[in-house]
Amino acid sequence: MTNSKLQYNRNAFYYLKDGKVIACNTLSQEYYELEEDYFRRLLTASNNNSHPLPNDNINKELLEGGLLLEDKSEPSISWEGDPISFFCHQGTRILSQYTPKLSDEEVCSDFISLSSSSAKEIPARYIPEYSERIPLQEPNLDYFNDSSLYNAAKNRKTCRNFENKSVKIDLLNSLLYFCFGPIHGKLWEDFEQYNIPSYGLRRSSPSATGLQGCDAYLVALNVEGLEKGIYYYSSDEHYLYRLKNTLDDESLIYTTNDQFWAKNLSAGIFIVNDMRRTWVKDKKARGYLAAYLEAGHISQTILLAATALKLQTWLTGTFRDDVVDNLLQIKGSPCFASVFVGLGYGDNGSIPKKFIETIR
Ligand SMILES: Cc1cc2nc3c(=O)[nH]c(=O)nc-3n(C[C@H](O)[C@H](O)[C@H](O)COP(=O)(O)O)c2cc1C
Helix, strand or coil: CCCCCCEECCCEEEECCCCCEEEEECCCCEEEEEEEEHHHHHHHCCCCCCCCCEEHHHHHHHHCCEEEECCCCCCCCCCCHHHHHHHHHCCCCCHHHHHCCCCCHHHHHHHHHHHHHHHCCCCCCCCCCEEEECCCCCCCCHHCCCHHHHHHHCCCCCCCEEECCEEEEEHHHHHHHHHHHHCCCCCCCCHHHHHCCCCCCCCCHHHHHHHCEEEEEECCCCEECCCEEEEEEEEECCEEEECCCCCHHHHHHHHCCCCHHHHCCCCEEECCCCCCCHCCCCHHHHHHHHHHHHHHHHHHHHHHHHHHHCEEEEEEECHHHHHHHHHCCCCCEEEEEEEEEEEEEECCCCCHHHHHHHCC
């Protein structure tokens, strides 16, 4: 007997591990170890010109695992991105068919067990090798009262023409504390009030896990009161840790994929995600996606806060990741940079002058 109505599941991808083919159905997020016969059957199913598939046990099991689908199954979405982006997208979806509805009581008990079980596992902040610890002065949060939210949002623009002008450490110190420091205090008040163990941290931006998985690495290029270099900002202590590496305009431009408009920035902040803080609560692809979202929220807070300080800003999510890893001394760690926010003084023009000259 044959079955011509089966098609292979386009939402599944395959990889090799310990001499075996592993199939991952990105939608159900289930993994299967495939014997060769099973993998061959899928190869045949993927070939449009192949003969109808035999109706045997292999088909039955592949159907049960969702790697083969009945013809009447939902069509695959049309996707213009490349295959990697397709599997990333599918792998980050949460579908109702795989998430049974929970009662309020079940939701509460999940919440409590997740918050208390994560307590023991919260990793200490990752601090790269450093040469010096530098205490910072008290931040001046009054600076942020000088501008309305409306003005900060209206004046925030991407600037791509910076002037060689220094920024005062006092401004950066206040900016770092405002965006990464515990501005609400170190205790989470309502958790304390109800005696619920609290392992989270509050900052001026929300955090996907509540554990604040992002850290700031300050790049000082032209800062009054601070030597040129790269500094890890310890938000708990309000200290800078000077890394062994340093950088200048030219290396920053190379790092950011030849975006020459990074020239003349006074400073910048790399937002670095520590995946260990995400993994405490979520090891799946959606957690990875949320780590990027978390960095995105912080970057917007930095942009608005820096604008309130009358700084001009430029942000990029494009850089040579391996170069950044080396520069920030996070290579081989579970940390990665997701966003760079450049800070300085310029003409607030969004088109680099060189572009305009080239067009002329
Ligand atoms: C996630 C993200 C990544 C970005 N990456 C770059 C980049 O690599 N290079 C760049 O020059 N601008 C980058 N930008 C800035 C955008 O080009 C800019 O925000 C957009 O043109 C709108 O202009 P505006 O910021 O002045 O409103 C990025 C913005 C975001 C939100």
